[in-house]
Amino acid sequence: MTERKTKLIDERGLRLDGRRPDELRPIRIELGYLKHADGSVLYEQGKCKILAAVFGPSEVHPKHIELPDRAILRVRYHMAPFSVEERKSPAPSRREIELSMVIRNALEPIVMTELFPRTVVAIFIEVLQADGGTRVAGLSAATLALADAGIPLRGLVAGCAAGKAGGTLILDLNDTEDKEGEADLPVAYIPTMNKISLLQMDGMMTREEFKQAVSMAINGNMKIYALQVASLKSKYTPPEGQEGGEDQ
Protein backbone atom coordinates (compact mmCIF):
# COMPACT_ATOMS: atom_id res chain seq x y z
CA MET A 1 0.00 0.00 0.00
CA THR A 2 2.67 2.46 1.07
CA GLU A 3 5.05 2.04 -1.84
CA ARG A 4 2.24 2.68 -4.22
CA LYS A 5 2.46 6.44 -4.45
CA THR A 6 4.48 9.30 -3.03
CA LYS A 7 7.77 8.90 -1.26
CA LEU A 8 6.95 10.19 2.20
CA ILE A 9 10.50 10.62 3.49
CA ASP A 10 13.31 11.69 1.13
CA GLU A 11 17.02 10.79 1.18
CA ARG A 12 17.87 13.62 3.56
CA GLY A 13 15.25 12.36 5.99
CA LEU A 14 12.90 15.26 5.32
CA ARG A 15 9.17 14.99 4.75
CA LEU A 16 6.97 16.00 1.84
CA ASP A 17 6.62 19.56 3.04
CA GLY A 18 10.29 19.79 4.01
CA ARG A 19 9.77 19.28 7.73
CA ARG A 20 12.01 17.21 9.94
CA PRO A 21 10.28 14.10 11.38
CA ASP A 22 9.76 15.74 14.78
CA GLU A 23 8.73 19.16 13.52
CA LEU A 24 5.29 20.71 13.95
CA ARG A 25 3.53 22.65 11.24
CA PRO A 26 3.49 26.43 11.81
CA ILE A 27 0.64 27.43 14.12
CA ARG A 28 -1.26 30.71 14.08
CA ILE A 29 -3.79 31.61 16.75
CA GLU A 30 -6.23 34.49 16.59
CA LEU A 31 -8.32 34.80 19.74
CA GLY A 32 -11.69 36.54 19.84
CA TYR A 33 -12.09 36.11 16.09
CA LEU A 34 -15.89 36.26 16.17
CA LYS A 35 -17.85 39.17 17.57
CA HIS A 36 -21.05 37.47 18.68
CA ALA A 37 -19.71 34.31 20.31
CA ASP A 38 -18.80 34.44 24.00
CA GLY A 39 -15.41 33.00 23.15
CA SER A 40 -13.83 32.21 19.80
CA VAL A 41 -10.60 31.50 18.01
CA LEU A 42 -9.24 31.02 14.50
CA TYR A 43 -6.65 28.27 14.70
CA GLU A 44 -4.33 27.44 11.84
CA GLN A 45 -1.92 24.54 11.87
CA GLY A 46 -0.17 24.35 8.52
CA LYS A 47 -2.94 24.14 5.96
CA CYS A 48 -5.58 23.26 8.57
CA LYS A 49 -7.91 26.15 9.31
CA ILE A 50 -10.31 25.72 12.18
CA LEU A 51 -12.80 28.10 13.70
CA ALA A 52 -13.95 27.36 17.24
CA ALA A 53 -16.70 29.22 19.10
CA VAL A 54 -18.16 28.87 22.57
CA PHE A 55 -21.54 29.98 23.88
CA GLY A 56 -22.65 29.81 27.45
CA PRO A 57 -23.15 28.80 30.08
CA SER A 58 -26.83 29.25 29.31
CA GLU A 59 -30.10 27.56 30.18
CA VAL A 60 -30.66 24.10 28.77
CA HIS A 61 -33.23 23.29 26.13
CA PRO A 62 -34.87 20.80 26.13
CA LYS A 63 -35.20 21.13 29.89
CA HIS A 64 -35.25 17.41 30.66
CA ILE A 65 -31.62 16.84 29.65
CA GLU A 66 -30.20 19.30 32.16
CA LEU A 67 -28.19 17.90 35.05
CA PRO A 68 -28.88 18.99 38.63
CA ASP A 69 -25.25 18.85 39.75
CA ARG A 70 -23.25 20.13 36.79
CA ALA A 71 -23.36 21.74 33.38
CA ILE A 72 -23.54 19.70 30.23
CA LEU A 73 -21.11 20.14 27.36
CA ARG A 74 -22.41 20.18 23.86
CA VAL A 75 -19.74 19.76 21.21
CA ARG A 76 -20.24 19.96 17.50
CA TYR A 77 -17.32 19.09 15.29
CA HIS A 78 -18.22 19.87 11.72
CA MET A 79 -16.36 20.01 8.43
CA ALA A 80 -17.40 22.65 5.96
CA PRO A 81 -18.41 21.34 2.52
CA PHE A 82 -15.42 23.19 1.02
CA SER A 83 -12.90 21.95 3.60
CA VAL A 84 -11.85 18.90 1.63
CA GLU A 85 -10.93 18.21 -1.98
CA GLU A 86 -14.24 16.75 -3.01
CA ARG A 87 -17.33 18.53 -1.71
CA LYS A 88 -18.43 17.01 1.55
CA SER A 89 -22.11 16.77 2.32
CA PRO A 90 -22.87 19.40 4.95
CA ALA A 91 -24.91 16.92 6.98
CA PRO A 92 -23.03 15.55 9.99
CA SER A 93 -21.50 12.23 9.01
CA ARG A 94 -21.01 9.22 11.24
CA ARG A 95 -17.36 10.26 11.59
CA GLU A 96 -18.20 13.81 12.66
CA ILE A 97 -20.72 12.64 15.23
CA GLU A 98 -18.13 10.30 16.70
CA LEU A 99 -15.44 12.95 16.74
CA SER A 100 -17.80 15.37 18.48
CA MET A 101 -18.22 12.79 21.21
CA VAL A 102 -14.49 12.05 21.40
CA ILE A 103 -13.66 15.75 21.68
CA ARG A 104 -16.34 16.24 24.33
CA ASN A 105 -14.86 13.40 26.37
CA ALA A 106 -11.41 14.94 26.02
CA LEU A 107 -12.65 18.35 27.24
CA GLU A 108 -14.75 17.08 30.13
CA PRO A 109 -11.83 16.65 32.57
CA ILE A 110 -10.83 20.32 32.28
CA VAL A 111 -14.16 22.19 32.26
CA MET A 112 -15.33 22.89 35.80
CA THR A 113 -18.92 21.99 35.02
CA GLU A 114 -19.83 21.54 38.68
CA LEU A 115 -19.64 25.32 39.17
CA PHE A 116 -22.70 26.08 37.06
CA PRO A 117 -25.26 23.28 37.36
CA ARG A 118 -28.39 23.14 35.18
CA THR A 119 -26.69 24.92 32.31
CA VAL A 120 -25.13 24.05 29.00
CA VAL A 121 -21.86 25.12 27.42
CA ALA A 122 -21.99 24.84 23.65
CA ILE A 123 -18.76 24.40 21.71
CA PHE A 124 -18.69 24.63 17.94
CA ILE A 125 -15.71 23.46 15.94
CA GLU A 126 -15.89 24.32 12.25
CA VAL A 127 -13.19 22.87 10.06
CA LEU A 128 -12.81 25.40 7.25
CA GLN A 129 -9.90 23.67 5.58
CA ALA A 130 -8.71 20.19 6.44
CA ASP A 131 -5.22 18.80 6.04
CA GLY A 132 -4.88 15.98 8.54
CA GLY A 133 -5.04 16.09 12.30
CA THR A 134 -8.22 18.14 12.47
CA ARG A 135 -9.61 16.37 15.53
CA VAL A 136 -6.62 17.28 17.67
CA ALA A 137 -6.28 20.74 16.16
CA GLY A 138 -10.01 21.22 16.80
CA LEU A 139 -9.44 20.23 20.38
CA SER A 140 -6.61 22.72 20.86
CA ALA A 141 -8.85 25.36 19.30
CA ALA A 142 -11.88 24.46 21.45
CA THR A 143 -9.77 24.79 24.60
CA LEU A 144 -8.67 28.27 23.59
CA ALA A 145 -12.24 29.29 22.80
CA LEU A 146 -13.35 28.07 26.25
CA ALA A 147 -10.60 30.07 27.95
CA ASP A 148 -11.51 33.09 25.81
CA ALA A 149 -15.14 32.77 26.93
CA GLY A 150 -14.00 33.02 30.56
CA ILE A 151 -15.23 29.56 31.49
CA PRO A 152 -13.41 28.17 34.54
CA LEU A 153 -10.97 25.44 33.47
CA ARG A 154 -8.64 23.17 35.42
CA GLY A 155 -6.02 23.38 32.68
CA LEU A 156 -5.61 23.57 28.93
CA VAL A 157 -5.76 20.65 26.53
CA ALA A 158 -3.26 20.54 23.69
CA GLY A 159 -3.75 18.12 20.84
CA CYS A 160 -1.25 16.77 18.37
CA ALA A 161 -0.87 13.60 16.34
CA ALA A 162 2.17 11.38 15.86
CA GLY A 163 2.46 8.49 13.47
CA LYS A 164 4.57 6.49 11.11
CA ALA A 165 5.15 7.16 7.45
CA GLY A 166 7.80 5.84 5.07
CA GLY A 167 9.14 3.71 7.92
CA THR A 168 9.91 6.73 10.13
CA LEU A 169 8.10 7.98 13.19
CA ILE A 170 6.82 11.49 12.51
CA LEU A 171 5.01 14.26 14.36
CA ASP A 172 1.92 16.22 13.31
CA LEU A 173 0.90 14.33 10.16
CA ASN A 174 -0.62 16.12 7.23
CA ASP A 175 -3.31 14.62 5.06
CA THR A 176 -1.03 12.73 2.65
CA GLU A 177 1.07 11.30 5.46
CA ASP A 178 -2.08 10.27 7.27
CA LYS A 179 -3.62 8.54 4.26
CA GLU A 180 -0.51 6.94 2.78
CA GLY A 181 1.54 6.38 5.89
CA GLU A 182 1.53 3.30 8.08
CA ALA A 183 -0.03 4.68 11.26
CA ASP A 184 -1.68 7.71 12.78
CA LEU A 185 -1.87 8.32 16.53
CA PRO A 186 -3.77 11.42 17.68
CA VAL A 187 -2.98 12.33 21.29
CA ALA A 188 -4.43 15.10 23.45
CA TYR A 189 -2.58 15.98 26.57
CA ILE A 190 -3.18 18.21 29.59
CA PRO A 191 0.33 19.39 30.49
CA THR A 192 -0.46 20.86 33.89
CA MET A 193 -2.19 17.67 35.06
CA ASN A 194 0.21 15.34 33.21
CA LYS A 195 -2.74 13.45 31.79
CA ILE A 196 -3.66 12.15 28.38
CA SER A 197 -7.27 12.99 27.59
CA LEU A 198 -7.51 11.51 24.11
CA LEU A 199 -5.63 8.68 22.45
CA GLN A 200 -6.67 6.96 19.27
CA MET A 201 -4.76 4.92 16.76
CA ASP A 202 -5.20 3.85 13.21
CA GLY A 203 -2.71 1.59 11.40
CA MET A 204 0.11 -0.66 12.52
CA MET A 205 3.07 -0.01 14.80
CA THR A 206 5.17 -2.19 17.04
CA ARG A 207 4.87 -1.80 20.78
CA GLU A 208 8.21 0.04 20.93
CA GLU A 209 7.23 2.38 18.12
CA PHE A 210 3.94 3.07 19.85
CA LYS A 211 5.67 4.10 23.06
CA GLN A 212 8.05 6.32 21.15
CA ALA A 213 5.24 7.87 19.14
CA VAL A 214 3.26 8.69 22.28
CA SER A 215 6.21 10.47 23.86
CA MET A 216 6.83 12.26 20.57
CA ALA A 217 3.20 13.44 20.49
CA ILE A 218 3.44 14.62 24.09
CA ASN A 219 6.54 16.65 23.20
CA GLY A 220 4.61 18.21 20.34
CA ASN A 221 1.74 18.92 22.71
CA MET A 222 4.08 20.74 25.08
CA LYS A 223 5.08 23.05 22.22
CA ILE A 224 1.46 23.66 21.29
CA TYR A 225 0.64 24.30 24.93
CA ALA A 226 3.37 26.96 25.10
CA LEU A 227 1.81 28.66 22.07
CA GLN A 228 -1.67 28.49 23.61
CA VAL A 229 -0.45 30.10 26.82
CA ALA A 230 1.45 32.78 24.91
CA SER A 231 -1.59 33.66 22.80
CA LEU A 232 -3.91 33.93 25.81
CA LYS A 233 -1.42 36.10 27.68
CA SER A 234 -0.70 38.39 24.75
CA LYS A 235 -4.36 39.02 24.01
CA TYR A 236 -5.00 40.19 27.51
CA THR A 237 -1.79 42.05 28.24
CA PRO A 238 -2.19 45.79 27.91
CA PRO A 239 -0.11 47.08 24.99
CA GLU A 240 1.85 49.58 27.04
CA GLY A 241 3.24 46.71 29.06
CA GLN A 242 1.36 47.66 32.21
CA GLU A 243 0.69 44.62 34.34
CA GLY A 244 -2.29 44.59 36.60
CA GLY A 245 -4.94 47.05 37.59
CA GLU A 246 -5.07 49.70 40.24
CA ASP A 247 -4.95 47.38 43.21
CA GLN A 248 -1.97 45.40 42.00
Place this chain on the structure above:
Amino acid sequence: MVPGEIMAPGNYRAGENTVKVDGSIVSTRVGILRRGPGVVSVIPLKGFYIPRIGDLVVGVVCDVSYNMWKVDINCPYFGVLPATDVFGRRFDPTRDDPLREFGIGTVLRAKIVAFDRSQDPLLTVRGPELGKVEFGFLVNVNPSKIARLIGRGGSMLSKIQQASSSRVTVGQNGMVILTTTDPAKRDRLIRAIKLIEEEAHTYGLTEKVVDLIAGGGEK
Protein backbone atom coordinates in the same frame (compact mmCIF):
# COMPACT_ATOMS: atom_id res chain seq x y z
CA MET B 1 -2.59 33.92 34.54
CA VAL B 2 -4.09 31.26 32.31
CA PRO B 3 -6.11 28.20 33.35
CA GLY B 4 -3.92 25.54 34.89
CA GLU B 5 -1.04 27.88 35.69
CA ILE B 6 0.47 27.44 39.15
CA MET B 7 0.21 30.68 41.12
CA ALA B 8 1.51 29.97 44.60
CA PRO B 9 2.53 27.16 46.93
CA GLY B 10 -0.12 25.58 49.11
CA ASN B 11 0.39 27.62 52.25
CA TYR B 12 -1.87 30.25 50.72
CA ARG B 13 -5.64 30.04 50.72
CA ALA B 14 -7.22 29.58 47.31
CA GLY B 15 -9.25 32.70 46.49
CA GLU B 16 -11.68 33.40 43.69
CA ASN B 17 -11.12 31.64 40.37
CA THR B 18 -8.49 29.33 41.76
CA VAL B 19 -8.33 25.73 42.94
CA LYS B 20 -5.92 23.84 45.14
CA VAL B 21 -4.29 20.92 43.34
CA ASP B 22 -1.64 18.73 44.97
CA GLY B 23 -0.61 21.41 47.42
CA SER B 24 -0.30 24.31 45.01
CA ILE B 25 -2.81 26.93 43.93
CA VAL B 26 -3.82 26.89 40.32
CA SER B 27 -5.66 29.50 38.28
CA THR B 28 -8.89 28.54 36.51
CA ARG B 29 -9.46 31.65 34.41
CA VAL B 30 -7.57 34.03 32.19
CA GLY B 31 -6.86 36.99 34.40
CA ILE B 32 -4.58 38.98 36.64
CA LEU B 33 -2.98 37.55 39.75
CA ARG B 34 -3.91 39.27 42.96
CA ARG B 35 -2.34 38.68 46.35
CA GLY B 36 -4.03 39.40 49.65
CA PRO B 37 -2.98 38.52 53.16
CA GLY B 38 -2.64 34.73 53.02
CA VAL B 39 -4.79 34.41 49.95
CA VAL B 40 -4.28 34.50 46.19
CA SER B 41 -7.00 35.00 43.63
CA VAL B 42 -7.44 35.77 39.96
CA ILE B 43 -9.33 38.78 38.65
CA PRO B 44 -10.87 37.48 35.44
CA LEU B 45 -10.55 39.58 32.31
CA LYS B 46 -13.67 38.19 30.71
CA GLY B 47 -16.54 36.27 32.17
CA PHE B 48 -20.21 35.79 32.80
CA TYR B 49 -22.39 36.71 35.74
CA ILE B 50 -23.17 34.23 38.49
CA PRO B 51 -25.74 35.66 40.91
CA ARG B 52 -24.83 36.38 44.51
CA ILE B 53 -27.27 37.10 47.30
CA GLY B 54 -27.59 40.82 47.94
CA ASP B 55 -26.47 41.90 44.47
CA LEU B 56 -28.25 44.79 42.79
CA VAL B 57 -29.12 43.73 39.26
CA VAL B 58 -30.87 45.21 36.28
CA GLY B 59 -33.14 42.88 34.36
CA VAL B 60 -35.71 42.73 31.62
CA VAL B 61 -39.02 40.92 32.13
CA CYS B 62 -39.18 38.12 29.58
CA ASP B 63 -42.10 36.02 30.74
CA VAL B 64 -45.18 36.63 32.85
CA SER B 65 -47.20 33.89 34.46
CA TYR B 66 -50.16 34.16 36.84
CA ASN B 67 -48.05 34.35 39.97
CA MET B 68 -44.54 35.41 38.96
CA TRP B 69 -42.33 37.16 36.45
CA LYS B 70 -39.32 35.63 34.77
CA VAL B 71 -36.57 38.19 34.40
CA ASP B 72 -33.59 38.01 32.08
CA ILE B 73 -30.67 39.11 34.24
CA ASN B 74 -27.90 38.37 31.75
CA CYS B 75 -26.79 35.15 33.35
CA PRO B 76 -27.24 31.40 32.83
CA TYR B 77 -30.31 31.38 35.06
CA PHE B 78 -33.55 33.36 34.86
CA GLY B 79 -34.42 35.60 37.75
CA VAL B 80 -37.75 34.82 39.40
CA LEU B 81 -39.83 37.63 40.83
CA PRO B 82 -42.86 36.24 42.68
CA ALA B 83 -46.13 38.16 42.45
CA THR B 84 -46.41 38.28 46.23
CA ASP B 85 -43.32 40.48 46.24
CA VAL B 86 -45.24 43.21 44.43
CA PHE B 87 -48.82 42.68 45.57
CA GLY B 88 -47.98 41.61 49.10
CA ARG B 89 -49.23 38.67 51.09
CA ARG B 90 -52.79 39.22 50.06
CA PHE B 91 -52.01 38.59 46.40
CA ASP B 92 -55.05 37.08 44.77
CA PRO B 93 -54.69 35.80 41.22
CA THR B 94 -58.38 36.47 40.53
CA ARG B 95 -58.03 40.14 41.39
CA ASP B 96 -54.42 41.11 40.71
CA ASP B 97 -52.97 40.88 37.23
CA PRO B 98 -49.15 40.58 37.06
CA LEU B 99 -49.20 41.51 33.39
CA ARG B 100 -50.69 44.91 34.14
CA GLU B 101 -48.02 45.61 36.74
CA PHE B 102 -44.90 44.66 34.70
CA GLY B 103 -45.39 43.63 31.07
CA ILE B 104 -42.85 41.81 28.96
CA GLY B 105 -39.93 44.11 28.21
CA THR B 106 -40.21 46.07 31.44
CA VAL B 107 -36.80 46.99 32.81
CA LEU B 108 -36.42 46.44 36.54
CA ARG B 109 -33.98 47.31 39.23
CA ALA B 110 -33.97 44.36 41.60
CA LYS B 111 -32.03 42.70 44.36
CA ILE B 112 -31.19 39.02 44.62
CA VAL B 113 -32.62 37.58 47.83
CA ALA B 114 -31.89 33.89 47.36
CA PHE B 115 -29.83 31.77 45.04
CA ASP B 116 -28.12 28.44 45.25
CA ARG B 117 -27.10 25.59 43.01
CA SER B 118 -30.55 24.05 42.94
CA GLN B 119 -32.70 27.14 42.71
CA ASP B 120 -33.06 29.96 40.23
CA PRO B 121 -32.21 33.40 41.61
CA LEU B 122 -35.10 34.89 43.55
CA LEU B 123 -35.54 38.63 43.11
CA THR B 124 -37.20 41.39 45.05
CA VAL B 125 -38.19 44.88 43.99
CA ARG B 126 -39.12 45.95 47.50
CA GLY B 127 -36.72 48.53 48.74
CA PRO B 128 -35.54 52.02 48.01
CA GLU B 129 -34.56 52.67 44.39
CA LEU B 130 -35.87 49.27 43.29
CA GLY B 131 -38.67 48.49 40.88
CA LYS B 132 -39.74 49.50 37.42
CA VAL B 133 -37.46 51.78 35.42
CA GLU B 134 -39.66 54.42 33.84
CA PHE B 135 -37.09 55.89 31.50
CA GLY B 136 -33.42 55.68 30.80
CA PHE B 137 -30.93 54.02 28.51
CA LEU B 138 -29.72 50.45 28.89
CA VAL B 139 -26.05 49.61 28.27
CA ASN B 140 -24.46 46.17 28.47
CA VAL B 141 -21.00 45.75 29.95
CA ASN B 142 -19.01 42.56 30.42
CA PRO B 143 -19.84 41.52 34.02
CA SER B 144 -16.17 41.04 34.89
CA LYS B 145 -15.59 44.78 34.33
CA ILE B 146 -18.36 45.91 36.67
CA ALA B 147 -16.03 46.11 39.65
CA ARG B 148 -13.92 48.65 37.75
CA LEU B 149 -16.96 50.64 36.70
CA ILE B 150 -18.04 51.00 40.30
CA GLY B 151 -14.51 51.53 41.58
CA ARG B 152 -13.20 51.23 45.10
CA GLY B 153 -16.00 52.01 47.49
CA GLY B 154 -17.97 53.38 44.54
CA SER B 155 -15.37 56.01 43.68
CA MET B 156 -15.55 55.66 39.89
CA LEU B 157 -19.33 55.56 39.86
CA SER B 158 -19.75 58.62 42.03
CA LYS B 159 -17.23 60.54 39.88
CA ILE B 160 -19.18 59.59 36.77
CA GLN B 161 -22.47 60.66 38.32
CA GLN B 162 -20.97 63.92 39.54
CA ALA B 163 -19.34 64.75 36.22
CA SER B 164 -22.46 64.00 34.24
CA SER B 165 -24.93 65.12 36.91
CA SER B 166 -27.15 62.22 35.98
CA ARG B 167 -28.07 59.03 37.69
CA VAL B 168 -26.33 55.80 36.68
CA THR B 169 -27.54 52.44 38.01
CA VAL B 170 -24.96 49.70 37.71
CA GLY B 171 -26.29 46.17 38.00
CA GLN B 172 -23.76 43.59 39.13
CA ASN B 173 -24.90 41.49 36.17
CA GLY B 174 -23.41 43.89 33.63
CA MET B 175 -26.52 45.86 32.75
CA VAL B 176 -26.31 49.59 33.33
CA ILE B 177 -29.08 52.19 33.24
CA LEU B 178 -28.29 55.79 32.34
CA THR B 179 -30.90 58.27 33.44
CA THR B 180 -30.51 61.41 31.42
CA THR B 181 -32.67 63.29 28.98
CA ASP B 182 -29.81 64.98 27.16
CA PRO B 183 -28.81 62.85 24.14
CA ALA B 184 -25.32 64.37 23.86
CA LYS B 185 -24.65 63.68 27.50
CA ARG B 186 -25.99 60.19 27.09
CA ASP B 187 -23.64 59.49 24.19
CA ARG B 188 -20.67 60.75 26.17
CA LEU B 189 -21.65 58.52 29.08
CA ILE B 190 -21.86 55.48 26.82
CA ARG B 191 -18.45 56.27 25.40
CA ALA B 192 -17.06 56.64 28.90
CA ILE B 193 -18.49 53.31 29.99
CA LYS B 194 -17.11 51.56 26.92
CA LEU B 195 -13.74 53.15 27.66
CA ILE B 196 -13.79 51.68 31.15
CA GLU B 197 -14.70 48.30 29.73
CA GLU B 198 -11.83 48.35 27.26
CA GLU B 199 -9.16 49.87 29.45
CA ALA B 200 -10.18 48.45 32.80
CA HIS B 201 -6.63 47.37 33.54
CA THR B 202 -4.90 50.73 33.01
CA TYR B 203 -3.96 53.47 35.42
CA GLY B 204 -5.35 56.98 35.46
CA LEU B 205 -8.60 55.84 34.00
CA THR B 206 -10.79 57.90 36.30
CA GLU B 207 -9.30 61.18 35.02
CA LYS B 208 -9.75 60.13 31.42
CA VAL B 209 -13.36 59.23 32.06
CA VAL B 210 -14.14 62.47 33.88
CA ASP B 211 -12.54 64.45 31.03
CA LEU B 212 -14.55 62.56 28.49
CA ILE B 213 -17.84 63.22 30.23
CA ALA B 214 -17.14 66.86 31.07
CA GLY B 215 -15.55 68.12 27.88
CA GLY B 216 -17.09 65.79 25.40
CA GLY B 217 -13.64 64.35 24.79
CA GLU B 218 -11.27 65.03 21.96
CA LYS B 219 -12.71 62.55 19.48
